Amino acid sequence: xxxxxxxxxxxxxxxxxxxxxxxxxxxxxxxxxxxxxxxxxxxxxxxxxxxxxxxxxxxxxxxxxxxxxxxxxxxxxxxxxxxxxxxxxxxxxxxxx
Amino acid sequence: xxxxxxxxxxxxxxxxxxxxxxxxxxxxxxxxxxxxxxxxxxxxxxxxxxxxxxxxxxxxxxxxxxxxxxxxxxxxxxxxxxxxxxxxxxxxxxxxxxxxxxxxxxxxxxxxxxxxxxxxxxxxxxxxxxxxxxxxxxxxxxxxxxxxxxxxxxxxxxxxxxxxxxxxxxxxxxxxxxxxx
Numbered sequence: 299x300x301x302x303x304x305x306x307x308x309x310x311x312x313x314x315x316x317x318x319x320x321x322x323x324x325x326x327x328x329x330x331x332x333x334x335x336x337x338x339x340x341x342x343x344x345x346x347x348x349x350x351x352x353x354x355x356x357x358x359x360x361x362x363x364x365x366x367x368x369x370x371x372x373x374x375x376x377x378x379x380x381x382x383x384x385x386x387x388x389x390x391x392x393x394x395x
Numbered sequence: 396x397x398x399x400x401x402x403x404x405x406x407x408x409x410x411x412x413x414x415x416x417x418x419x420x421x422x423x424x425x426x427x428x429x430x431x432x433x434x435x436x437x438x439x440x441x442x443x444x445x446x447x448x449x450x451x452x453x454x455x456x457x458x459x460x461x462x463x464x465x466x467x468x469x470x471x472x473x474x475x476x477x478x479x480x481x482x483x484x485x486x487x488x489x490x491x492x493x494x495x496x497x498x499x500x501x502x503x504x505x506x507x508x509x510x511x512x513x514x515x516x517x518x519x520x521x522x523x524x525x526x527x528x529x530x531x532x533x534x535x536x537x538x539x540x541x542x543x544x545x546x547x548x549x550x551x552x553x554x555x556x557x558x559x560x561x562x563x564x565x566x567x568x569x570x571x572x573x574x575x576x
Contacts, residue, residue, distance in 0.1 A: 299400060299408050303449065306412045310419055310438070317423035325428055325474055329435050332466065333419060336442055339458075343451045355544050357454050361461050362555045366562030368466045372473045373570035379477050380572075 303344035310337035324375050324385040328368070335364050408448055415441035428474045432467055439463040452536035 310333060317330030339357045346353030379385055400408075415438050422434035439462045446455035544552055 299405070299449070302408065302412065303445065306415065306445075309416055313416070313419040313423055321423070323428055323479070325470065325477075325479065326431050329432060329470060330423065332462075332470075333422065333435060333438065336439060336462070339454075340442060340445065343446050343449055343454055346451065347449055351539050351543055352547075354451050354454050354540055355548055357451070358457065358540065358544065359548075359551060359555060361457060362559065365461060365466055366558055368469055369562045369566040370569065372469060373566040376473065376477070376570050385477065385479065 300344050300347060303340060307337045307340040307344070310334075310340065322387050324378070324387055324390070325372075327387070328371055328375070332364060332368070335360060404448065408445070411441045411444045411448070415445070428479050429471065432471050432474060435470075436463050436467050439467070453540045456536075 314330045314334035314337060317333065318327050321327050321330065339360055342353040342357045342360070375385055378390060382389055384390075418434050418437040418441060422431050422438060425431040425434060439458060443455045443458040443463070446452075446458055
């Protein structure tokens with residue numbers, strides 16, 4: 299079932315990329331990034347059946363980094379919301395030339 | 396793979412895979428951030444089932460506990476803190492039939508737990524031992540992960556704790572109200 303798992307991982311990663319490119323809400327874009335991380339985790343777990351348990355150790359690390367990223371990223375989003383009362387990316391154009 | 400897995404396994408693999416894809420599609424197409432987050436929780440539960448099916452029991456449990464249980468709760472918390480959900484899409488089920496359906500499903504799940512706790516499984520239904528990690532039966536699902544984690548990857552593991560500490564401090568520092576000082 300490893301080829302099927304890899305195909306599923308590719309599909310989920312693509313859906314996450316489409317979400318990042320099409321959504322405007324910063325929090326939803328952030329959740330799409332989490333979906334992409336999950337797709338990569340699926341690849342790690344599937345290949346750990348072939349190449350040993352290191353892949354699963356990597357998944358544990360990826361989850362830790364994802365948790366840290368979610369904490370910092372959501373704090374940034376809250377700070378942006380306080381600044382402009384919006385998390386829509388259309389309204390966040392402070393650095394636009 | 397040298398031998399094709401049994402049909403029971405294959406059906407469930409495809410079932411969870413298709414459910415994950417359907418939930419992911421629903422996730423990127425929902426307008427309300429709250430329903431998007433709940434569909435993402437569904438994706439994560441299906442992926443956890445796939446992890447367990449592929450022999451990664453510990454990763455599956457951590458997926459449910461950390462991803463679906465902690466990270467997504469933080470996301471939902473922020474969405475509701477900033478009041479971003481569209482109010483007209485967040486319909487609470489208050490009708491009589493909704494309550495009856497919820498109660499019925501709850502009772503069925505409770506009955507399943509009671510039955511499962513008292514059942515002796517047939518040998519054919521016992522969970523199989525993973526052929527790759529031959530020694531996994533004596534060390535359990537956690538020992539398989541813990542041994543490389545605390546031997547080869549010990550430095551990375553310790554660095555991870557520093558990363559988490561930095562993330563906590565950073566989140567508090569960024570999210571603090573400026574007017575408080």
